[in-house]
Amino acid sequence: xxxxxxxxxxxxxxxxxxxxxxxxxxxxxxxxxxxxxxxxxxxxxxxxxxxxxxxxxxxxxxxxxxxxxxxxxxxxxxxxxxxxxxxxxxxxxxxxxxxxxxxxxxxxxxxxxxxxxxxxxxxxxxxxxxxxxxxxxxxxxxxxxxxxxxxxxxxxxxxxxxxxxxxxxxxxxxxxxxxxxxxxxxxxxxxxxxxxxxxxxxxxxxxxxxxxxxxxxxxxxxxxxxxxxxxxxxxxxxxxxxxxxxxxxxxxxxxxxxxxxxxxxxxxxxxxxxxxxxxxxxxxxxxxxxxxxxxxx
Amino acid sequence: xxxxxxxxxxxxxxxxxxxxxxxxxxxxxxxxxxxxxxxxxxxxxxxxxxxxxxxxxxxxxxxxxxxxxxxxxxxxxxxxxxxxxxxxxxxxxxxxxxxxxxxxxxxxxxxxxxxxxxxxxxxxxxxxxxxxxxxxxxxxxxxxxxxxxxxxxxxxxxxxxxxxxxxxxxxxxxxxxxxxxxxxxxxxxxxxxxxxxxxxxxxxxxxxxxxxxxxxxxxxxxxxxxxxxxxxxxxxxxxxxxxxxxxxxxxxxxxxxxxxxxxxxxxxxxxxxxxxxxxxxxxxxxxxxxxxxxxxxxxxxxxxxxxxxxxxxxx
Ligand SMILES: Cc1cc2nc3c(=O)[nH]c(=O)nc-3n(C[C@H](O)[C@H](O)[C@H](O)COP(=O)(O)OP(=O)(O)OC[C@H]3O[C@@H](n4cnc5c(N)ncnc54)[C@H](O)[C@@H]3O)c2cc1C
Ligand SMILES: Cc1cc2nc3c(=O)[nH]c(=O)nc-3n(C[C@H](O)[C@H](O)[C@H](O)COP(=O)(O)O)c2cc1C
Ligand code: FES
Numbered sequence: 064x065x066x067x068x069x070x071x072x073x074x075x076x077x078x079x080x081x082x083x084x085x086x087x088x089x090x091x092x093x094x095x096x097x098x099x100x101x102x103x104x105x106x107x108x109x110x111x112x113x114x115x116x117x118x119x120x121x122x123x124x125x126x127x128x129x130x131x132x133x134x135x136x137x138x139x140x141x142x143x144x145x146x147x148x149x150x151x152x153x154x155x156x157x158x159x160x161x162x163x164x165x166x167x168x169x170x171x172x173x174x175x176x177x178x179x180x181x182x183x184x185x186x187x188x189x190x191x192x193x194x195x196x197x198x199x200x201x202x203x204x205x206x207x208x209x210x211x212x213x214x215x216x217x218x219x220x221x222x223x224x225x226x227x228x229x230x231x232x233x234x235x236x237x238x239x240x241x242x243x244x245x246x247x248x249x250x251x252x253x254x255x256x257x258x259x260x261x262x263x264x265x266x267x268x269x270x271x272x273x274x275x276x277x278x279x280x281x282x283x284x285x286x287x288x289x290x291x292x293x294x295x296x297x298x299x300x301x302x303x304x305x306x307x308x309x310x311x312x313x314x315x316x317x318x319x320x321x322x323x324x325x326x327x328x329x330x331x332x333x334x335x336x337x338x339x340x341x342x343x344x345x346x347x348x349x350x351x352x353x354x355x356x357x358x359x360x
Numbered sequence: 361x362x363x364x365x366x367x368x369x370x371x372x373x374x375x376x377x378x379x380x381x382x383x384x385x386x387x388x389x390x391x392x393x394x395x396x397x398x399x400x401x402x403x404x405x406x407x408x409x410x411x412x413x414x415x416x417x418x419x420x421x422x423x424x425x426x427x428x429x430x431x432x433x434x435x436x437x438x439x440x441x442x443x444x445x446x447x448x449x450x451x452x453x454x455x456x457x458x459x460x461x462x463x464x465x466x467x468x469x470x471x472x473x474x475x476x477x478x479x480x481x482x483x484x485x486x487x488x489x490x491x492x493x494x495x496x497x498x499x500x501x502x503x504x505x506x507x508x509x510x511x512x513x514x515x516x517x518x519x520x521x522x523x524x525x526x527x528x529x530x531x532x533x534x535x536x537x538x539x540x541x542x543x544x545x546x547x548x549x550x551x552x553x554x555x556x557x558x559x560x561x562x563x564x565x566x567x568x569x570x571x572x573x574x575x576x577x578x579x580x581x582x583x584x585x586x587x588x589x590x591x592x593x594x595x596x597x598x599x600x601x602x603x604x605x606x607x608x609x610x611x612x613x614x615x616x617x618x619x620x621x622x623x624x625x626x627x628x629x630x631x632x633x634x635x636x637x638x639x640x641x642x643x644x645x646x647x648x649x650x651x652x653x654x655x656x657x658x659x660x661x662x663x664x665x666x667x668x669x670x671x672x673x674x675x
Contacts, residue, residue, distance in 0.1 A: 068393040071637050108634065115426040117580050117634045161636060291421045291428060292633035294393070296386035298406075298432045299421040313414050313435055318390065334572070335417045342412035342435070 069294070070094045071161045076152050077134055083213040085184070086150045087125070089136040090158055096133025099124055100167035101192040102262075102285055102322045105137055106293035108159035109145035120145045121290050121317075123188035123262070124163060135162070138187045138216055164293050165321045168192050168260060168283055174200030175257035178250055179225070180243050180271050182263025183209045186216040188285060189262060193224040202226055204254045206247055208267075212237035227254065244270035251278050261285070261325070265333055272325030282325030288316040303329040303337050311340040363650040364657040367401070367624050369602050370524030370549040372483050374401040374456060374625060377658060378615060378643045381606045381629030382407055382460035382486060382528070383432065387446045388453070394636040398454030399643065401625055405446065407462035407488040410471060412438040422561045422570035427583060427608070428630060429559050429576030434462055434491075439472055443479050451481045458484040458604075460528070461515070462491045470514035477520040485519050486526045486604075487511060487548075490555045490577075502530045502555075505542035512546035526604060528552035531583075531590045537597045550602040551594055552627070554587045580630040584608030588621045595622025595663050610638070612645025619658070620665040 074090035081087075095105070106119035122137035141147050152158065168188075171177070177196050179189045186207045193203045203224060208231035209215045215237055221228035229246050230238025239246050244267070250256070251274075259275040261268055262285035275282040288300040295318035304314040305327045313336065314320065329337060336343050365376035379402035385391045388403050397403050415435030422429045436442070442459075450457045459482050461472040469487060476482045489501040489508050501508045508527065516525050527543035529536065531554040540551055556577025561570040570576075587607025594603055605623025609615060610631045618626045631638045650658050 071394060071635075116423065117426060117428060117630065118423045119634065159635075289419055289421065291423075291430070292636070294386075294633075294636050295390035296384060296636075297421070297430070297633050298383075298415065298435045299418075299430060301415070301418060301420070301435065334419075336414045340414045342414035342438070344414075 067098060069162055069164050070098070071159070073157045074160050076154050076156045076158060077131065078154055079152055082138065082216065084140050085138045085216055086141070087136055087138050088149065088152060088158070089126075089134050090160060091131045091133070092135045092160060092162070093131075093133035095135050095160065095162045096127045096129075099127050099135065099163045099191075101195050102168035102188055103163035103165050104188075104293070104321065105135065105160050105162035106164060106290070107137075107149065109148050116145055116148075118291050119161065119293055120149070121164075121293050123184070123285070125187040125190060127191060138184060140184060140214070161293065165317055166319065168285070168322050170195055170199055171201065171258060174202075176202040176204070176255055177258045177260060178204045178206060178247070178254060178256040180206045180247060180259065180261040180263070181208070181216075182243055182267040183214055184216065185263030185267070185285070185287070189260065190217055190220060190224060192260060197224065202254065204250055204256070205229065206231065206243050206250055208232065208243035210234065242270065243267060244274050247271060247274045248277070251275070251280065256280060258283070259325070263287075265330065268325065268328070269330035272328070272330070275325065283322055284325045284328060285321045286316050286323065286328070287321070290317050293317045303332045303335070303340055305329065311337055313340060363647070363655045365647065365650075367659050367662075369484055369526070369604070369625060371522055372524055376401040376643060377619065377625045378639065378646060379458060379604070379625055379627045380404050380632065380639060381627035382458075382488060384629040384632050388450045388455055391632065391636065391639070392453060395640045397450070400455070400639055402456040402458045402483060403450060404458040404486060404627060405442070405450075405460055406436050407434050407460040408436055408439050408442045408472065409434060409462050410439055410468055412436065412441070417572040419570065419572055422576065424559070424561055424578065425582060427578055427580030428633075429561055429571050429578055430556070431571045431573045431576045439475055443475065447479060447481060456483045457481065458486050458526075460486040460488050462488040464491065464494050466511045466514035469511050470518040473515040473525070474518040477518065477523060482523055484524050484526055485515060486528050486552050487515050488528050488555070490528070490530045500530065502533050502539060505535070505539045508539060509542040509546035512543045512548045516547040524549035526550040526552045528555055529590075530555040530557070531586050531607075532557050536590055537593055540594045540598060544598055544601055550604065551598075552604040552606070553590050553594060554583070554607045557583055557586065579608070581608035581610050584614065588617055591618060591623050592621040592665065596666060599663065609642065612642050612647075612649050615642060615646045616649060616661065619661040620663070622663045622666065624659070624662050
């Protein structure tokens, strides 16, 4: 109920558009729009009030506009029953939405060079990030990839918000053939990047973090974990994260993330409880008090 | 006319019967962004253990028709951090804490109860008995009434006499009423029912279990009729024992259903995930509904379904 926290709204759908393989829904949600910072997401109820689909679906916020007091847009591809229901929404339908959720992308204090890397629908949150970085005088370069050409999102806007945009498809149907981490080294060198931001599937985030590491660049990654609540109360979305104190904790992707420092994510151990994580089986508190629980960073 | 919403769980009075279910309200802080926690009858905490606990590998959940399977593994910071950080916070916000405890042996549960009693401010201690008992080949404490009774007895003996102790039971046991009676004989002041029901889903793409551990606990509206039946049977067998009823509560009408079956208080669990302001909405719906029926005191509703047809209600 604080002013900066998330809110729950019944928001009218303004427009539903098709953009290549994606659907874009814009809703009127002034309270969410005014609180939004890039990297945050929405949790959208699907299937109607009496639906058997109990859980909300998380979607990155792709765009926020001042129209009608504030609108919010998200992009999605149809993956299952929830997203197919969403794809059938029409303007003036009401959506039950909670947002903005999660820890946003931290922005650099100084005008530095930033490369933003997105895979599939993970490109969506990079556009408001690019705008926020530009407002701070940062240089922005984009590397956007997907399996096929129609899944590379925002290819038209990309050239507008970024100095350069490199497109990558696995089948080579658009731009460079391969994975986003392939051209990343070259982009980092050519644009003299200082920071890397990334959003997409876990293996992609791992490859991007490893590449940035080679250039000793810090990385901010936004992870996609399955979420039951999105608000931090169920503990279903955890990822092993190394804290400032060097201790690994099972951190919640929805409130401690979805944005984490790449080098703090134990990519090799995602899906497991690392043996040395705080509270892992056999784990023992250190006599010096190390391991007292604190939020992971 | 507005109704008197107060109810009693043993020695403790709650302002209204609606509370959160253990493990479904975070520390209270997360939910407080959507619900005024001081307004709720009580806030049940995630089951707290002696040591910090990392929980189970992921994926930890899968959506199922009108419900979900979960296998969280009691991830939590342990009693020290709970007493230092979470309990004071709940109390500072005017929350009424029902503190759920979990352990691997009767002495562990007893130690937790002792620490909570000393801390002060705890309204109810709820014993989560759906925990593996290493001394019983890892079967849950609920799987053997004698083991469950041993834990209840240990907790009751180490808890301040002003704090009621509730035993929380899972529905999928051989003899629920036998288990409930064993807990009451071991001096449980009340029963919480139900915990999640063991279930499984197979991922259609990988043909592997959808939840990492294979087994998950089923919760949500899908289990409500099972939960209502459990409450009904326990009430019939033990009419003087207060019950905190739960399992799939989604609306104010569901609260009435549980109360009629025999619950004195009713907890909202999984639905908080789907609708973070659910508790406030359900309380509002419940208030409107009892006022509309002209119920003077909601405590009169408890066990209404057990009365002969035609018996008057409220007024
Ligand atoms: C923080 C975050 C941001 C996201 N942003 C976007 C976005 O901008 N655009 C987009 O297209 N997709 C995004 N996703 C993925 C999106 O949430 C899923 O595609 C969607 O939940 C699928 O729902 P469904 O009912 O159609 O699929 P089903 O497979 O039927 O869903 C069943 C269950 O699995 C969960 N689930 C399925 N796929 C995923 C997934 N990839 N990630 C997390 N949970 C999943 C669902 O939420 C649901 O609980 C995001 C996920 C997260 C965690
Ligand atoms: C994600 C999740 C975590 C839970 N954690 C606990 C817990 O820590 N202790 C406990 O006694 N019950 C726990 N439960 C069980 C609930 O308190 C409740 O008994 C059960 O889910 C049925 O109610 P519901 O259908 O309203 O969720 C948990 C349930 C879920 C879904
Ligand atoms: S999704 Fe529930 S805690 Fe993150």
